[in-house]
Amino acid sequence: MAPEAITAHKLRERIGSGEVSAEEATRIVLDRIEAVDGRVKAFLTVTPEAALAQARAIDAARRRGQKLGPLAGVPVAVKDNFCTEGVRTTCGSRILENFVPPYSGTAVRRLAEAGAVIVGKTNMDEFAMGSSNENSAFFPAHNPWDLERVPGGSSGGSAAAVIAGETVVAYGSDTGGSVRQPASFCGVVGLKPTYGLISRFGLVAFASSLDQIGPLTLDVTDAALALQAVAGHDPLDSTSARHDPPDYLDGIDRGVKGLRIGVPREYFGAGTEPAVEAAVRKAIDILTGLGATAEECSLPNTDHALSAYYIIAPAEASANLARYDGVRYGLRAAGAEDLTDMYAKTRAQGFGAEVKRRIMLGTYALSSGYYDAYYLKAQKVRTLVRRDFERAFAKYDVLAAPTSPTVAFKLGERAENPLAMYLADVCTIPVNLAGLPGLSIPCGDDRGLPIGLQLIGKPLDEATLFRAAFAHEQATGFKPKLAPAGKGERT
Amino acid sequence: MSGDFETVIGVEVHAELSTQTKIFCQCPTAFGAEPNSQVCPICLGMPGTLPVLNEAALEAAVKAALALNCKVAGHTKFDRKNYFYPDLPKGYQISQFDQPLATEGWLEFDLDGKARRVRVRRVHLEEDAGKSLHTTAGEATLVDFNRTGVPLIEIVSEPDLRSPEEARAYLTKLKTLIEYTGVSDVKMEEGSLRCDCNVSVHHAGSEFGTPVELKNLNSFRAVKLALEYEVERQVKLLEGGGSVARETRLWDEKADQTRPMRSKELSHDYRYFPEPDLVPLVIDQAWVEKVRGTLPELPDAKRERFARRYGLPEYDAGVITASPALATYFERAAAPAKDPKKVANWVLGELLAYLNAHGLGFDQIPVSPENLAALIGLIERGVISGTIAKTVFPEVCATNRDPESIVKEKGLVVINDEGAIVEAVLKAIADNPSVVAEIKGGKERAMGFLVGQVMKATKGRANPETVNRLVREKLAER
Structure with a gap:
């Protein structure tokens, strides 16, 4: 049996009242990691000393009567592509296996300012390229609901850690679905905010025009709280939105009366599992039962989005990953004969197969004579995808669809077939191309395997997504619950 | 140059902008600091870092572009130029490809008394790379990243130049212009001004020949020598029935010749694409006009004014205004003078000779313009003779003291008794x-x-x- 689940907002309340100390909360989480992570493998690095020190500092601040931050004492895990000063940041890659950043990114700094206790760095597909976590250069993370299955990816470690009780809140990054899809597979809430809402400074880049940090939490209130802590303009990120975030908790419970929901038919394609479709439609019915309206709509360029994504993301990645050359940091292969040989050997040894595949795809797409046919065409498709959404949002406040066409699949099941793996992101990728916010919330299960409902919003309209998701959560009597994470754990 | 061959030359100049901080981070740009002492995670290209454009660099680049009579784009963007090199920490250079900051400029210079106008194709903004240093024993290469991220402008001429001498005159004028704008130190010896040339030869009346790119041109003299060598080499090749290969050649100063670097056909495919970490720039033309308003009087205008106002011969006015520092100096020295022409003669004669003899630049003139004016005033008032003035000039320079007291102390005042x-x-x-x-x-x-x-x-x-x-x-x- 898993221990009792506790949400960040409840925990923050208890820490504020002194009912529980930050240190106690941190120890519970660290003990849980100790107990289950040998099976779940959600973490690449755990930082118990730093976490306990931060927790004690919070407790001391409380005793002195100081004002505590919104996440004071709340255990948080960050994906291992968040730069953390003095703490190894691997991106799930051999090439950065021993890389210790000299600085912390903006999100990590804002978390520290909010009083969060960072307990460790979570497992991920190498450089966030993957949908199953099997591309981690170290070991795959497992789905705590069924250890034979993947937790999704690339932020699989973050999703697994939350549902296994190894942290209270986790953050991931979402380039084509990497927060929402694992949230769906693990039965947690996962938000991909509007592009630019959370600073990318300190997030190791995969595809710069698509990457966005997002929280994974047990419930919707926590997602709002976790977004609040890190959102807002950052002068260190030129693509950061000049936007003053609203109070996301304010009005979260206002209900959905009059909310207009569009249901894009293209998101219920041939590969959609019947149980997934049924659960998603039921969730939409619940919302209409609460006073929302829903009707089918169309995003006609959805089919092309996946193709465009697999040009644009690898193209950007091919440049973003050029810096891993063995010159300044990270792996440098031994025994190189000259400079070119050093580059070749270092990158051959340091990168895994999927990363190499995408670097080659991207290099090819950008090369002279192919640029117009691939990269430029893909950018045009991107514009069409964005326009699809603009047209839809002229009529609807939110769009509702599955997060993933399937529930969590078995480890190894798709590992040999990259194309099948790419299809796992068909419902999430268009949202990144358009830079929109997307929220995945649990909406049922298929024989114990969670199903996710994806709510897609207008740019910077995260508040409406939270309101709809909160209404659904209340209506279904949702109670946060941890996954068993296998047998024999201490409780 | 033999036969009926004609030469076509285009010049690419890189000038480092002398902003306080680098183009995409807050590191200082000072030259000559301890290696790797002016670096941060951003200019080192550490994972997760992002560039933020230094507005001062943009303004400086616009200023230079305006001095070159360019049109400043309303819309511009940055691109990534991808290639691997140890001194390029991100594996790409942030540069500008198909939407440069400014285009369609021109520059005029005089050569042998004739005015020549050369078109400037484009001016764009980019970041500099670091410097690779090879240990004396040759066992290692070290990289100094202080220069990484220093803002650069690249100024590309149209292939409008027709001789090595013209290329040199173009560069001299370009250097003067940029120096006037104050946006760059334009010191070739410190690498704040760098230049590459494209040169081809063809039979008069036929199409342009295959251009060869020349690199490693570390002085204007090297530019001229390398171009002369290269023109001769290409002519000989063609006269011998051969053809010129499209390639990059390095000027070898010691051997006085160019030698091939790499074949251009085999050269990098830079895979340019828009830099997703920076937003496209929308440049407000009202702001451009404001920047134009901050441009100082430029050399041509100043030369004309000096000739008119001070009655200087065109040539003298040209020499004095070739350096903004010298021009300013002259104006201050000439202000109290009865005959500014005499001041010009002193500046071009005694002063330049003194600076040459002591290896001093125009920004290092030891005697103040006031003291030079005072010395000339002593002659004008008949206190000393011109000959005496010339004898005491070195001491006036060395001490920068009031010339009248020097003359009196030495008892050199004219005997009127x-x-x-x-x-x-x-x-x-x-x-x-x-x-x-x-x-x-x-x-x-x-x-x-x-x-x-x-x-x-x-x-x-x-x-x-x-x-x-x-x-x-x-x-x-x-």
Whole structure:
């Protein structure tokens, strides 16, 4: 049996009242990691000393009567592509296996300012390229609901850690679905905010025009709280939105009366599992039962989005990953004969197969004579995808669809077939191309395997997504619950 | 150059902008600091870092573009230029590809008294790379990233130049212009100005030949020598029935020749694409006009004004205005002068000679313009002779003291007491009876000898005109 689940907002309340100390909360989480992570493998690095020190500092601040931050004492895990000063940041890659950043990114700094206790760095597909976590250069993370299955990816470690009780809140990054899809597979809430809402400074880049940090939490209130802590303009990120975030908790419970929901038919394609479709439609019915309206709509360029994504993301990645050359940091292969040989050997040894595949795809797409046919065409498709959404949002406040066409699949099941793996992101990728916010919330299960409902919003309209998701959560009597994470754990 | 061959040259210049901080981070840009002491995670290309454009760099680039008569784009963007090199920490350079900051400019220069106009194709903004240093034993390459991220402008000319001499004159004028705008130090020896050339030759009347790119041109002299060498090499190749290969060649200063670097066909595919970490720039034309308003008077306008206002010959005005520092100096020195032309003569004569002899630049002139003006004022007021002024000039330079006190201390003030001069005249006449006889015999020119003797006796302090008159008078009296 898993221990009792506790949400960040409840925990923050208890820490504020002194009912529980930050240190106690941190120890519970660290003990849980100790107990289950040998099976779940959600973490690449755990930082118990730093976490306990931060927790004690919070407790001391409380005793002195100081004002505590919104996440004071709340255990948080960050994906291992968040730069953390003095703490190894691997991106799930051999090439950065021993890389210790000299600085912390903006999100990590804002978390520290909010009083969060960072307990460790979570497992991920190498450089966030993957949908199953099997591309981690170290070991795959497992789905705590069924250890034979993947937790999704690339932020699989973050999703697994939350549902296994190894942290209270986790953050991931979402380039084509990497927060929402694992949230769906693990039965947690996962938000991909509007592009630019959370600073990318300190997030190791995969595809710069698509990457966005997002929280994974047990419930919707926590997602709002976790977004609040890190959102807002950052002068260190030129693509950061000049936007003053609203109070996301304010009005979260206002209900959905009059909310207009569009249901894009293209998101219920041939590969959609019947149980997934049924659960998603039921969730939409619940919302209409609460006073929302829903009707089918169309995003006609959805089919092309996946193709465009697999040009644009690898193209950007091919440049973003050029810096891993063995010159300044990270792996440098031994025994190189000259400079070119050093580059070749270092990158051959340091990168895994999927990363190499995408670097080659991207290099090819950008090369002279192919640029117009691939990269430029893909950018045009991107514009069409964005326009699809603009047209839809002229009529609807939110769009509702599955997060993933399937529930969590078995480890190894798709590992040999990259194309099948790419299809796992068909419902999430268009949202990144358009830079929109997307929220995945649990909406049922298929024989114990969670199903996710994806709510897609207008740019910077995260508040409406939270309101709809909160209404659904209340209506279904949702109670946060941890996954068993296998047998024999201490409780 | 032999036969009916014609030469076509285009020039690419990189100038480092002398902003306080780098183009995409807050690191200082000072030259000559301890290696890797002016670096941060951003300019080192550490994972997760992002560039933020330094607005001062943009403004400086716009200023330079305006000085080159360019149109500044309303919309521009940055692109990634991808290639691997140890001194390029991100594996790409943030540069501008198909939407440069400015286009369609021109620059005029004089060569052999004729005005030439050369079109400037584009000016764009980019970041500099670091420097690779090879250990003396050759066992290792070290990289200094201080220069990484220093803002650069690249200025590309159209292939409008027709001789190595023209290329040199173009560069000289370009350097002057940029120096006037104050956006760059334009010091070739510190690498803040760098230049590559494209050169081809063809038979008159036929199409342009295959261009060869020349690199490693570390001085204007090297530019001219390398181009001359290359033109000759290409002509010989073509005359011998051969063809010119499209390639990049390096100028080898020691060997006085160019040698191939890499074949351009085999060169990098830079895979340019828009930099997703920076937003496209929308440049407000009202702001551009504001920047234009901050441009100082540029060299051509200044030369014209100097010629008109100070009555200087075109050539003199050109030499003085070739350096903004010298031009400013001249204007300050000329302000109190009765005859600014004399000041120009002093500046172009004694002052330049002194600077050359001491290896000083125009920004290091040791004597203040006020003191130079005071020295010239002493001549104008008849306090000292021009000759005396020239003798004390080195000391005025070395000490930058008030020239009048120097002259007084040394007792060099003109002797205006005719009695003292008469005494010397009479002595000269008495001591040189044979010369006096020659003069009486009609050899008027011999009088100069007597004048010389008097000047010698008075240590040059006597007014030569007075001496002349008195010698004549005293001889006549005899």
